[in-house]
Amino acid sequence: MAENYESNLPTLVCSLSEPRKELQGTRDCYVSYLIVTRSTLPSFPKSEIKIRRRFSDFTKLHEIISRMYQDCIVPPLPGKQRLEYIKGGRFSDEFISRRASLLNRYLQRCSSHPVLHSSPHFIAFLSNSNWNNYVKLTIQPKLNATSKLEDLSDAFLNAFTKLREQKEEYAQQKEHIQQITSGIVNMESILQRLSKLERVLEQNYHELSDQFGKLMAMNGISDVSLDEMQLALRGTRTEFAGLADNSHSLLDALKDIEAYTLAYRDLLKRRDQKQLDVEALEDFLVKLNKEKEKLLNDKPSGLNFMKTVNDLRGINHEESLRKQMEQVDTEINTVEQAIQEATEVSMLFDKRVNEEAQFFNAVRQAEMVDVMRKYAKLHVQFFSAIKDIWEINKQEP
């Protein structure tokens, strides 16, 4: 579990804060974020490092680690998700602060990941002041060596072949994650509708306080003071606005979890891939074995036409047969070796997947619990504010 890793192994803790607009007023304006990292990892150059990174640095990091760590559930990079409910442009305060909190969660997920957190690339991202050069000189050639296209075509080819043998365990995992994803999607939509309603309520309270204000301005009503009521109505309105604002961060968190589950599903797909590799090799082996059998069966029927012809041509029949047999045997050997390797790879991958799944579920559950906690807290905050508003008001008369 995630906690175990943290307690047993050297730790790496990082936090992202202080978004800042750089080169403001120019065309090349961008936003940078401060990342503070404390670590006890031996590979980490200092115990604490502060560094500024911009969003495009994150995309590079993400590209690298998602290519290099195929057997990990690499956290999804925020911003790849739809953020259509954000008002204003890329440089609006709301956008920046939300992206900051999303990037922060990305770093949290990476830094708590048992494999990724000690990845040299991740550490370089957190500590190397010359990150761009690092990417260009050290990483890029490696990435080019394993072409993207290869991966893609491989995945594409196998996308249509079904697994011969579905492993119960992974089928269950798939179903489970499917269920969770759809649940989260539903919850997101409800929360979105709720926050819309909270906006409507904000509007309603605004209008109501206006109307009571007008009522008070009328002749003959002045003997009753509704000032406090108007104040309270306005206060309630503000609280609803706050509630709606805050539920955005919860929505972001949920969306982030949803994206994370997608990464997990991708990993499961890659695992299937490995299994498929083994299965394909096994198929090939079966074919080779059949061929060998055929050759062996040829032996006893010595007096046939082919034999005569070959004899006439001066070819040593025994010799050629032996050669063929040898060829098949070596092929079988290589395939068997390949199968062994692939199976080993697949098994290792399975093991990794299991580890990853465990880790992922722990993180996901912790995050969901966190969302629930924040949701409850938000309501506690909201309702105590509302209570205060109306309680104070009631005491006066």
Add this chain to the structure above:
Amino acid sequence: MDSFEDNNPFSGTRFIKDDELPEEADTFNATWDDVKPASTSSSAFINNTERTSGLEISKNDHVEEEYPSSKPLPNPRPFMILPVQVTGALKAKDGSHIVYSIKTDSSATQRRYSEFVSLRINLGRLYPTCVVPPLPEKHSIVDYVFSFTKTQRNNHILEQRKRMLQTFLLNVYQHPVLGQSQVFRDFLSRNVSWNEVLANPPISLLPKNILKASPRDPASQEEMDIYTHLPVPSVNLLPKNAYDAESQYFIQQEEDLKTLSQHLANHVSRSNNQLLSTYTRLSSLFSELGAELNALSLPESGLLLACLERTGQACDRSCFSAVDLIHMLIVGVSEPLMELSKFASTMRLVLQYKRIKTIQCVLANDMLSRKTELLELLEQRESEANRLSLAIQETETDPVSLRAQSEESSSGGTSDERPLGFLSPMQHFESNFANDLQDPYLSSSGLNTSGFGPASDEGFAAHDSYEEQSHQQEEQDTNEPPPDDAEGAANTVTNENATLPADDSSNSPKQKTPTSRIAQTIAEFFDKINFAIHGLVDVDNVSTRHSTIGRTKESVAQLERMVKVTKQDAEFADKTVSHEYKRYAENRAETLRSVYSSFATAHENWAKCNLEFWSALSEQMEREATIH
């Protein structure tokens, strides 16, 4: 649809008859508990009488305890101290309508909604100076706020109707005048059918137009002759010159009430209802979220499972608390606001009534003063005629004047054409007057303008004839202002239309003495005018003149009575209405305060309730988070 009330042991379809009394007592007893919360909440916004309502609640408890033993029959307590309850809504026997059970300490009966409406209308007619409390509308906010299921909605509508009918009854009951009225008592009494009440006095004696009746007691038969002849001014036309600053103030007050009523109904209530419908949506979304969280918890285990489950429960409770909030807002805010709006418009109508009563008084005064002027004029003329006849007797032997007179009389022949000329303005005037009766307010100012309007032509005509007279008798020096004469003539016409037939016997014997020719000539002119007007030949001009004076005197006497009555009425209306206004304003202030405090309480309770379970949840989750 059998039973509208959940716990009513009388599942609807029975009409309780008089001989089922003990059983009915059980019904009330059984339904008492359901009704009580409604009664306490509604009494929160029945104003002016917190003491009474506080008393009444404690009384309820009291009654609840001893009700089974003290059967409704003999009740030592006087009627007035005890509250009115609407205890249930049942479907009538034939299933076509719903009857509401009403219970007072001394009696219990059932009335349907239309009878409530009829009660309200008739109270308004019987007590035009009182602000009759408003009734709930047939369809209201609940219609669209609660629309989960049909039966649920029906229940809510009935609950609300019951509550508001009870508020209505309590409001009437607490009114110092209306609460004491026989009609209201009859309404509450089990032995009287409402149709009977409608068919009997005082309601049967009410005149068609309530403005032609005494404000004190519109069903009274006293001074009927005067009331039937009261001018009824229109509400819309305001004779500005007839009003002083004080009246302007009252007109402004009416305007204010109108804006207030509209603002309350169209703006405040509307935004409040929007708020309620948003809360309705919010509450259903919360229940959806609760269900979704439960579904989400199914594939989970451990801490997350517990978290999701508990949050789901919190959401469910949020849903219920929002429903409670809506309910409290409906009872404590929406309904009183609608009531306020209706109270304002009723108050406006009562103020309007008072204004019309004042106008009627002003009109009666105007009419009287004109009539008195006319009478003075006629009497003056009479005395002149007498003086003339004396002078003629002295100069009777002078042939010149006689000839002149005969010439004049022949020229009078040419004036025969005049009647045609007279006819049209007079007809005009008469039709105008008829119009005034239909659109009576015009006449209030119109009685002045009519002196200038159509009557002015005629005024010149009369002036002409008068000049001829004065030309002949310059030495007599008659400085009678001719337009007045004309107006007098006009008023004579008014008289013919407006007053009872005059009695000739009032003429003095002295006026019966033989007249001279000159006097005859003068009389001839009047005769012609009369001829023009009435199209009949009255040869006896003297008696005509005398009867005119008699009629005028008669109508002056009647008008004097009218002035007296209208003055009294106006004073009465002014007094009671200003009292009512004070009561209304207090009520309004009280209701607004209670709206405010209900709004605050509803929100406070809502927040408290939510805070309780959300913070319990939050604390638990925080605890668990630190443990893990």
